[in-house]
Amino acid sequence: MHFTLYANGSSKNHGCEAIWRSTLSILELSENEIFYLSPNPEDEVLYGNPVPSDRLIAANIKRSFVVRAVNKVSSKLIGRGLIPEKFDTSFYEKPFSQSAVALSCGGDNYCYGKAPLWLAAANRKAAEMGVPTVLWGCSVEPSVLKDPAIVRDLQSYALICARESLTYEALLAAGVDKNTHLYPDPAFCLGAEEGPLPEGFVPGNTVGINVSPLILRLEKDKGTALSNFRALISHILQNTDMHIALIPHVVWPGNDDRKPLQLLYNEFAASGRVCLAEDDNCLRLKGLIGRCRFFVGARTHATIAAYSSMVPTLVAGYSVKARGIAKDLFGTDKHYVVPVQQMTGKNELLEAFLWLYENDKTVRARLEEIMPGYKTRAAAAKEPVMQLVSGR
Template identity: 45%
Template sequence: MFNLYSHGGSGNHGCEAIVRSTIKVLNDNSVNVFSHNVDQDIKYGIDDICNLQNDTPESIHHGSLKWFLGSMQNKLTGRIDLTVRYQRKSLFENIHTGDICLSVGGDNYCYAGVETLSAVNYALRKKHCKTVLWGCSVEPELLNDEQIKHDLSEFDLITARESITYQALKKINKNTHLIPDSAFTLDRIDLPLPNGWKENNTIGINASPLILSSGNNENSVMEAYRKLIVTIIENTDSTIALIPHVVWDNNDDRVVLKQLFDEFKDTGRLVLLGDYNCMQLKGYIARCRMFIGARTHATIAAYSSCVPTLVLGYSVKSRGIAKDIFGTDENYVISVQNMVNTNTLSDGFLWLLKNEKSLRAYLQSMMPDYINKAYASSALVKEL
């Protein structure tokens, strides 16, 4: 049995895209998907393509026996294995010896909370399951932590979605393979275009609260987006489509995009999209003339649809994916941490505009083979 875990919920349409495309690549609709937010997954129809299981962490009552045992282990060893087993009881009760378990968070090892991932993986291995780190990006400096390094070395299979992660992980786990993110294979659904959308002449923009907070100055990143919109208006006759890709309560792209829309709506050049599932969003992104995005899977939707794309990135995944596609991340990825000039995003767009035709032709020539490589992961998993 295949089990997908570390899935945060489909309100992040990148997470949704990973789940949908993983099931497509594995070609198996009997997959168990353990979700931290089942309601979101039902809303976007994930329950129609898999066995959806609840993996919302249970709270442990302060002062209870479970709390005491977990606290003692943490004080004596620094580990949180018992606490995690109590919190994730449903997960461990519904996974069985011999199962293949795919950690599908993608970039979970780029953020805080890695010790919880390690504890979950340890418990699954104690149940004699095969563990797979699926379509991952990992910040190389994390490998300086011995506990994380040991955890990663124990996976039965790792599929790294870009070469920076691959080069780092293959040194500690010989079962590491370089394979594009499964979301490159995601199907698209083309809904009717909204009023104001110009066919073949609409430029998509995605922004996120996360990208604002990742910069040295949140106001400067927002100002860079404002200047980008002004630059598009002054240098093209295109419509600008503001496209959200994550709608979590505490991390909702619509908050940032609505602010930008309100500031520029009087120009008559902007369209603000609502919330759709990841395949429908890909349908809109695929019909953009160009795309400027902050969310990784929004840009994957653009790349895989051969749309010339500029990425505003904050981690190894953006740089690595661009390098694998173009041979370099220069001109294709703008690092938000290093963005001190608020004209950087506008300048990046002008370069994209200048090279639009050649970029589209290049993507059209190489992307079919690149997407096809994503299917290689299925055979590797089934060999387990």
């Protein structure tokens, strides 16, 4: 019996890496039971994906340049594309033909505006080959459910495991309720490894900070997000004895956390209390984040690493997933998530951090109370997957 994991990014996004690592652990699968599809298989080798090379499939989604160009123009002029898009789905044939189930495990593929049409193409290919698909550990932006085509696509999954309640409730309300369940993100079950600490990192007295280029693109007013992080770092350095660790969690070309973090490092390095962490695998990065006193981050799986390590965490959020996860952990996203799109000044992040700083014992106690059961619930997502397999 084999499983295919697809629709996930490469492991240079350590959230994507955390997903495949924790999924193999939850489902208790060996590398020889997996086909893993990646847009850059060499990245999987770099970060230790154990799947053998003959099961590591390059997932190159090919689209017609002409069709894309025509549809881009027509969408601006009349609000829709003129030519139906077609995708090369041939690379799915080998893994799908040998798999009992296929897990679409890119958790936020339905989060950013109109969902990619290639997801629906993959679903159709799986249906043609008789392979049930699972939307695994997902968030779905409620606004995309206004599109009937996306609702139909979602209804075609044999199983959906929503990772937070805002998505779960939105799916049910849209009629995507055939086999839809609520389980926490699988990465809450990820292990951690402690590696060498960056110079200047003080365990238990360092604030971990993660900034992504994505939030800089989504901010309402240009420069607002970085201004908020500058104000936060300045306050910490001037008013506390805590150190700062700038921690990248995605190092994709064109979407590399190290670029904005390097800017911040250059501005504050002279303090002697700011360090810039090196890139590493997700296990080592979680080990580093887990030794922080606080964490302030943009990348979802960097914040999941912090939450699951019982580190009081503030999220510079940009989609339903940040709000939903915070709500499920604390009963509200207030004080825990600052939406990037709503930043208008330079102190929104600092004000939220000051609340977290004053309430750190209460927040940490809450995480210590809820996290064991939360991880158990995440691991229980194995049950409906195996029921799906056994029912074939």
